[in-house]
Amino acid sequence: MRSVSIVGQGLTRFGERWDKSLRELVAEAGLAAVKDSGIDGHKIEAVYGGTMASGRLIGQEHIGALIADQMGLNPLPAHRMEAACASGSIALRNAMLAIASGEHDIVAVGGVEKMTEVDAGEVSTALGGAGDQETELFHGATFPALYALMARRHMKEYGTTEEQMATVSVKNHKNAMDNPYAQFHKEFTLDQVMNSGYVASPLKLLDCSPITDGAAAVILAATDVAKKYSEQPIEIIGSGQASGTIALTGRKNLTGIEATTIASKIAFEKAKLTQKDVDFAEVHDCFTIAEIMAIEDLGFFKKGEGGKATEQGKTAMDGEIPINTSGGLKGKGHPVGATGVAQAIEAVQQLQNKAGKRQIKDANIGLTHNVGGSGATVVVNLYRRAQ
Numbered sequence: 418m419r420s421v422s423i424v425g426q427g428l429t430r431f432g433e434r435w436d437k438s439l440r441e442l443v444a445e446a447g448l449a450a451v452k453d454s455g456i457d458g459h460k461i462e463a464v465y466g467g468t469m470a471s472g473r474l475i476g477q478e479h480i481g482a483l484i485a486d487q488m489g490l491n492p493l494p495a496h497r498m499e500a501a502c503a504s505g506s507i508a509l510r511n512a513m514l515a516i517a518s519g520e521h522d523i524v525a526v527g528g529v530e531k532m533t534e535v536d537a538g539e540v541s542t543a544l545g546g547a548g549d550q551e552t553e554l555f556h557g558a559t560f561p562a563l564y565a566l567m568a569r570r571h572m573k574e575y576g577t578t579e580e581q582m583a584t585v586s587v588k589n590h591k592n593a594m595d596n597p598y599a600q601f602h603k604e605f606t607l608d609q610v611m612n613s614g615y616v617a618s619p620l621k622l623l624d625c626s627p628i629t630d631g632a633a634a635v636i637l638a639a640t641d642v643a644k645k646y647s648e649q650p651i652e653i654i655g656s657g658q659a660s661g662t663i664a665l666t667g668r669k670n671l672t673g674i675e676a677t678t679i680a681s682k683i684a685f686e687k688a689k690l691t692q693k694d695v696d697f698a699e700v701h702d703c704f705t706i707a708e709i710m711a712i713e714d715l716g717f718f719k720k721g722e723g724g725k726a727t728e729q730g731k732t733a734m735d736g737e738i739p740i741n742t743s744g745g746l747k748g749k750g751h752p753v754g755a756t757g758v759a760q761a762i763e764a765v766q767q768l769q770n771k772a773g774k775r776q777i778k779d780a781n782i783g784l785t786h787n788v789g790g791s792g793a794t795v796v797v798n799l800y801r802r803a804q
Contacts, residue, residue, distance in 0.1 A: 418517040422643040422650035422803045425454025425636035426762045431750030432600040434630035439475055439531040440487045442632035446755075447488040447527055450634035455646045461636070462521040464488070464495040465512040467504035467528040468754035470543040475531050484527045501547030502703065503789030504528065505633065506757030506796035510656055512637050522642050528755035529632040540628050544753070547790035549664035560703070561625060563665055563791045565617035568706035570671040572619065575721030577709065579619050581728045583610035585705035586623045586747055588733055593744025595774035600629055600750030624705040629750035633758035635765070640803050651765045655690065655799035657683030663793040672721075674792035677714035681786070684797040685716075692716040695799070696780045697767055698738065699760040701788040702745040708732075711786055712740060715797070734775065742767065742775045757787040757796065764800045 427449025429442050437445070443466075451458050466484040471477045481497035484490075498508040505528030512524040532540055545554035548563060571577045587607055593599035605623060613623040643650035657680035662668055669675070685691060692715065700715065702708035709723035717738050718726045726732060732740035743749045743763040746756060764783035766772045783800045 419519060420640035420652055421513045421516045421637055422640040422652045423635050423761065423765050424638045424643040424647045424650050425450045425456065426765050427453060427634045428598050428759060428762050429632045430598050431629050431631035431752060433533045435533070437630070439471065439477060439529060440483060442531065442630065443484050443527060443529050444487040446632035446634040447484065447525065450525065450636050451488070454636040456523060456636060458489060461490055461493065461523050461525050463493055463512070463515060463524045464490055465498060465508040465524060465526045466495065467498045467508035467757060468530055469499060469501055469504050469547070470753070471531065473543040474540065475534050480529070488525065490525065500794040501789035502701070502753045503757055503787045503794045503796050504754045505759070506785070506787035506798070507794070509635065509758055509761055510658060510796055513653055513656060516637055516639050523636065523638045525634065525636055526758060527632065527634040528758035530752035530754040531630050532628045532752060533630050537628065552664050552666060560791065561617040561620055564704040564706055565620045566665060567671045567710065568619050571706060571710065574672055575724070577724035579611065580607065581724030582619070582624055582705040582709065583607050584727050585702060585708045586610045588727065589702060589741050589745040589747040592734065592742055592775060593748025596744050596749055599744045599748055600627060601744070601748050620704055620706070626703045626746040626751040629752040631750060631752035631755050633755045633762055635758060635761055644803065649769045650803040651768050651800050652803040653798055654801050655684035655688030657681060657687070657797045659683070659795050661792045661795070663790060665791060673710050673714045674788065674795060676792050676795035677711060677786065677788070677797070680795045680797040681715045684799050688799045690782065690799060695738065695782050695784050697742055697777045698740055698784040698786065699743060699745070699763050700740055700786040702741055702747050703751060703788070705747070707788070708740065708745065715784070715786060734777070739777055742772065742777060757785070760785040760787060761798065768800060768802050
């Protein structure tokens, strides 16, 4: 299996993008990635695109072909990858495997979602299909309710508090202030989060990630090829993917996501690294409790200690392990199909020392963690500057 690196990246501003259609967002991110790579577009051999619910949200299917078309890459083979909110990471992982296997040398990867064209109820229903439609969504259990159940169980077993969850929101909005692509550039106090009103108790409005439009793209190449074009290609040194039950009723427990633990174990073993080697991580904070569970399931903190660690500043920019330097899904935004690719871009920017005011000093190893649904799909990747 060949080594694979990211050689170019492109990102749109996340938010309510009334000024751009889905295809325009694709073109903006894709063309930026091609330009950043320094590679002639004619040398790209395939396209992998991640999107979750474009058919329901804007009536557009066949997204793989649309991405190739809008990037001017016809007649290359184009693939649409769907795994709920992990769609972007699935696209990235499959593109990586295509290069690692020797099938391709250079591949374009994109992720996109246009979520603001319909009302919030329609978005909630579309997203709810990432869980079990028959046993959960049909009975009214959308994702705030599902993650609220996990939060309640975590609180009962480990003493996690609503204030600790609110601290995740405060931190990530603060980090987003220094990200020009983030949806929100507004800091919140702990009191403001705590008083933002319940969506599904104990989760409040400011515990929940927003509805977002946006696109992200990267160019992957075999590392020996990447070095011909980039002075600082970023190598994907470990990648793991795992599945879990699609419904919460099938889980052994509700205080973590087993697929995260399994996927991270695979990624760390492939990279021959441990959690102590990681300098920063982008984790899937669709709800604040999700970040707390993630940093435990990934092995950065013991089970039950994630809330305390956040409260104590251990996940802050200057903490033991900075988490969601980009602002995360909470502050940066969560255009579901684009999220996994955008996480990879944050890793690239940190490792190339191009993250500006949010730069982590001496960053050598980065991790990304992307979840589909309530944990039925998880992808974990590890990155470093190519040797």
